[in-house]
Amino acid sequence: MTAPLGAPLLEARDVTVRAGGRDIVRNVSIEVRTGEIVGLVGPNGAGKSTLLRALAGARHVSGDVRLIGTPMGAVDRRTRARLVAVVEQLPEAPPAMTVRELVALGRFPHLGLLRRQSAHDQNVIEGALRRAGCDAFADRLLGTLSGGERRRVFIARALAQEARLLLLDEPSANLDAEAQAMLFELLRAVATEGAGILVVVHDLTSAAASCDRLVLLRQGSVLAAGPPHDVVTAEHVLAAYGPHVSVFEHPTSGIPIVIPTAAAR
Numbered sequence: 001m002t003a004p005l006g007a008p009l010l011e012a013r014d015v016t017v018r019a020g021g022r023d024i025v026r027n028v029s030i031e032v033r034t035g036e037i038v039g040l041v042g043p044n045g046a047g048k049s050t051l052l053r054a055l056a057g058a059r060h061v062s063g064d065v066r067l068i069g070t071p072m073g074a075v076d077r078r079t080r081a082r083l084v085a086v087v088e089q090l091p092e093a094p095p096a097m098t099v100r101e102l103v104a105l106g107r108f109p110h111l112g113l114l115r116r117q118s119a120h121d122q123n124v125i126e127g128a129l130r131r132a133g134c135d136a137f138a139d140r141l142l143g144t145l146s147g148g149e150r151r152r153v154f155i156a157r158a159l160a161q162e163a164r165l166l167l168l169d170e171p172s173a174n175l176d177a178e179a180q181a182m183l184f185e186l187l188r189a190v191a192t193e194g195a196g197i198l199v200v201v202h203d204l205t206s207a208a209a210s211c212d213r214l215v216l217l218r219q220g221s222v223l224a225a226g227p228p229h230d231v232v233t234a235e236h237v238l239a240a241y242g243p244h245v246s247v248f249e250h251p252t253s254g255i256p257i258v259i260p261t262a263a264a265r
Helices: 048-055 077-083 099-111 119-131 147-160 177-192 204-210 234-241
Strands: 008-019 022-033 037-041 062-067 084-087 165-169 196-200 213-218 221-226 245-249 256-260
Touching (some): 022 037, 022 048, 022 196, 022 213, 037 048, 048 165, 099 119, 119 147, 177 204, 221 234
Antiparallel strands (some): 245 256
8 A cells, every 4th residue: 555745644534432322523524645644632531541542552442443444343453554654652661672672563564473674674673773773772772771772762663664654642751841842853854755644643742843833622522724824723722711811923933833821021
């Protein structure tokens, strides 16, 4: 299954996710194309992580979800594992496993049970470690890493998977400003190489600066979707977050900046 640059990788129409007898996500439509980064934003409890897990196939949904034009349910697990890489918000990190061993698991969909790693596989693993900034501690045990370091390791595993579609749940959490900038530079490079990326981003300013399009959720539904300037507006931010944040435009870049209202006084 292949898709040319700019073609839809993921298409979701009228997706609803129920849990505990209620709709957590309601009638959400979203599309991710090759070469772009789409940001899922919204306040806590808006349904961002639930939607991401549902689109990854981890939860039952109603609606139509397609992967490169094929209904998600018709894509076998092995093919899906080659095409879609998922980085959870709080991924399990086996403490006795080394960083390199975990990143090598990203090659499993390409190897199966019996095939050993080839020189190409090893090169992909080392390249993923280097690109995610994990090569300096590749032989350390996962149990010795900080939260930010663990995040980078799981991103490296996703890179080693060589998936066309990356679904990332707040990958910039626990990273300082420089590390966040480097992460989004990496995601931009991966998108430029032909992948599509759907990423949950907590910080609206970071999302506006780093994503091609945004989908703003409020109480499980889409409040706004489109280019960052059309989504991160005073009207939309007020409706989603309330009156305690303000939106400004950066004087040189024009990027929307969202800050607490108290900080603007």
